[in-house]
Amino acid sequence: MVGLFAGIGGLELGLASHGWNSELLCEIDPGAQAVLRARFADTPLHTDVTRLRSLPQRTELVAAGFPCQDLSQAGRTAGITGSRSSLVDEVFRLVKRKNGPRWLIIENVPFMLQLGRGAAMRHITAALDDLGYAWAYRVVDARSFGLPQRRQRVVMVASRTEDPRMVLFGQDAGMPTEGDPEAHPCGFYWTEGVRGLGWAVNAVPTLKGGSTLGIASPPAVRLPSGEIVTPGLTDVERLQGFDPDWTAPATLASGVRPGHRWRLVGNAVSVRMAAWVGHRLSDQIEYSPDHQSPLAPGDAWPTAAWGAHRKAFRVHESQWPVHDPYEDLGDFLEGARLLSARATAGFLRRARSGNLRFVPGFLDDVESHLDRMGGFPQVAA
Template sequence: MRVASLFSGIGGFELGLSRAGFETVMMCENDPLARSVLLRRFPRIPIRGDVTKIRRLPKCDILTAGWPCQDLSQAGRTAGIEGHRSGLISEVFRILEAASEKPEFVLLENVAFALHLQGGAALKFVTSNLERLGYKWAYRILDSRQFGVPQRRRRVFILGSRNLSPQSILFRGSDNTSSEDTSSPVSFGFYWTEGNTGLGWSPEAVPPLKGGSALSIPSPPAIWKKETRAFITPGISDAERMQGFPANWTAVGPLKKERKRNRWKLIGNAVSVPVVEWIGRCLIEQATVDVKAKPIRQIPKMPTAAFGEQGSEPSFFSFNSEGPDAPTVGSLKDFKLSDASELSLRAAAGFLSRIEKSSLKTHPRFIPDLRDFVS
């Protein structure tokens, strides 16, 4: 099966789908540093720059796009789907509409907060356009941690299909009960750049990796090791592996000499490889499942999963599982950090001053250990 990819980033869609058996025939990425990674990692694949200048879609079976999330993210501007960056999703539909032969599948990804911002306007915009172009659609929130990496990263994946029922593929594993081991965690991830109203508190995992803070500074999460009372931050190659990439995936071309700030940005904006690989394998196998859960009748807010098609009312769901049919939960217990460093005293002191004034809840020993670390 052949893949055409828009907003490729550093190749999360492409690497995941290639591991599932797909062949990428085109990529598009406007960021020159991200494009330098693609050129090194996918040297034989044509790479386009500006998505607005694409006039013809090559023959393909699936079109993928992890379109820009800055206007949809809770940590971003929350301008919504009409924002300058997130509004680029319209280019996907323009390209699809102009295609002489539309691909069977469309796979899209964005932040989970898109379900709630402006009453789910972004999802309604996407699904209505998929219907207009002849696609049935399904969406579901998937958490990267359920796919074997120690990172809590909840993202909404939207799958459109012209002939199949996409929910029977994307909803595989939705009947699972939680497989997370919440007993006796010894490591806790958190955002040291926050502490006023948010924390990203994550037992045995790190919170979602992100490119930078509101001040555009590198912001790797921190990890508190309860047994040793240590406060550390994962290194850049650790972060790559937490996204499912091989270590040093971005250490190529100009990025070998660039400050690591740029590599953090690219990794934080990437799509998690193991999630895409699982979706790809499901598409290859096309082993469908019956959705056993009953739709939600009264919808107080945008649910975490849904499917629909033109001429029918959508069916909405709220699943307990955000993982695959055979989840492997990632844990910091099992993840060997290769280039971690101690959290700087300046960063720790600033975080401590904020969290002591907040009402955020943590482990009872966390703040006392942080005070001792700073003193």
């Protein structure tokens, strides 16, 4: 396989657990490059996809978690023609040859299904149709694989010779009942408070490479005791399925600040999600058309669909293909620290100025935490 836009190797690591060997990696970020050189030491690394002339001849699979900055709600929402997300066209350029790779795996944020009334998906599916690929995609939640992070991602599998429906569909466990917020740690974005909260019971909201405040930051977690904490860096690495300190080599790169590791983790692909795809590539399930209905031009893109030869079909399956044993969020907070008084006070101000609804007792806990931390910071005259 070849990993394009490899980041810190989440797709590649997950697929490797099911026998896929990376023959080439491509990544432009210096910090991520340092991680790849340390963690995939025997794999050649190319630094600019636009200057990569071709793929190794024996390539059977190309994995591409292409940049999401132009497609995400936290990003610039410039769309598929934005300077970063338009790089997906480099993937199509590289797989264009007649005897191209058997499999293509693309991963990105679910907001791409809505942005510009689905323009990104129309662009991608049209390109795949032109190249002779049948395609299937499904929005998948990382919690399905036992990780306490509510992280939905579009996983797309395409092939010229195989049926991608047999990889993504046929397993559907359905979303489980949400737990009691009083009995479990609950994650939220402390950088929000006016337009959103990201509230998640026994999970953190999606780890992000940035926030509406323009900084890469961890979420906050309200513990059952009422304390408000933020996960440590090694905690969030584990929440993405990586070993602790997986991104430590990034700090060895010239000009890369230690805080950049947060951004690398937030932009990464969940290792367990990638491992599930790797498992399904070798353990396919016969597809039943009973779970589909036609998708007409102009229809909104659903959370699961497939297509070929300019025809598309909605697939009626959930974001939870499996229910792997779920791990409690509290077990991922080994490096957690108390949310600072400044951060807590800022969140409270935003929460009080907006119209969001909060679960009973939540803001009381935040106010109590602020009191324990010394109250509202004093502003110098």
